[in-house]
Amino acid sequence: METKEILSHVDHTQLKAFATWNDIQTLCEEAIEYQTASVCIPQSYIKRVHDKYQDKINICTVVGFPLGYNSTESKIAEVKQAILDGANEIDMVINIGDVKNGDYDKVTEEIKRLKETAGNHILKVIVETCYLTNEEKIAICKSVTQAGADYIKTSTGFGTGGATLEDIRLFKKYIGEHVKMKAAGGVKSVADMEAFIEAGCDRIGTSSAISMIKGQETKGY
Numbered sequence: 001m002e003t004k005e006i007l008s009h010v011d012h013t014q015l016k017a018f019a020t021w022n023d024i025q026t027l028c029e030e031a032i033e034y035q036t037a038s039v040c041i042p043q044s045y046i047k048r049v050h051d052k053y054q055d056k057i058n059i060c061t062v063v064g065f066p067l068g069y070n071s072t073e074s075k076i077a078e079v080k081q082a083i084l085d086g087a088n089e090i091d092m093v094i095n096i097g098d099v100k101n102g103d104y105d106k107v108t109e110e111i112k113r114l115k116e117t118a119g120n121h122i123l124k125v126i127v128e129t130c131y132l133t134n135e136e137k138i139a140i141c142k143s144v145t146q147a148g149a150d151y152i153k154t155s156t157g158f159g160t161g162g163a164t165l166e167d168i169r170l171f172k173k174y175i176g177e178h179v180k181m182k183a184a185g186g187v188k189s190v191a192d193m194e195a196f197i198e199a200g201c202d203r204i205g206t207s208s209a210i211s212m213i214k215g216q217e218t219k220g221y
Helices: 003-007 021-034 043-056 072-085 096-100 104-118 134-147 165-174 190-198 209-218
Strands: 010-013 038-041 059-063 089-093 122-126 151-153 180-184 203-206
Touching (some): 003 190, 003 209, 010 021, 021 038, 021 043, 038 043, 038 089, 043 059, 043 072, 059 072, 059 122, 072 089, 072 104, 096 104, 096 134, 104 122, 134 151, 134 165, 151 203, 165 180, 190 203, 190 209
Parallel strands (some): 010 038, 010 203, 059 089, 089 122, 122 151, 151 180, 180 203
């Protein structure tokens, strides 16, 4: 797979609590140079990035991150502010406690309300697969589909595990036709990125894509 094609699927990510403005600028400059799908950044940096880079960059951010147990109203407020500041894509975390309680109607309704708030902006739903049984994953696929979200996303990268090909194959079997997939967390190599894309992922969330690609270039690949 060509490097350019791989990177066109990457949400180039910097979500560490201690990320500085210099870190964010480096991320953005790399995203522009290598033409990644987006940068995924903390909400506090959205306006600053938008003001500096304008339409040179596609801004993604996270909502209810990383634990997901914020109230629905607070998540809605986050979505509204993020879009106002210049974000084009929102990656929300579901309330995993609601899933564990079997309250899938509540999960579906929250996703639906956030999608209504996001409107034409892309909404990705982080389900944190490392905490879920296969039965719960299947039920969440149905919730994401019924709620009208644009993507289902495996992980925050802050949980006990990240994306697996097994989970992507399970998602593919149970999501609706309009729902795309994003793998995040635990993507450790260019081969991993290729494998997830070939398995059907439209996006890959990672902070390491550029360094992995550069590593291959250094080795002469």
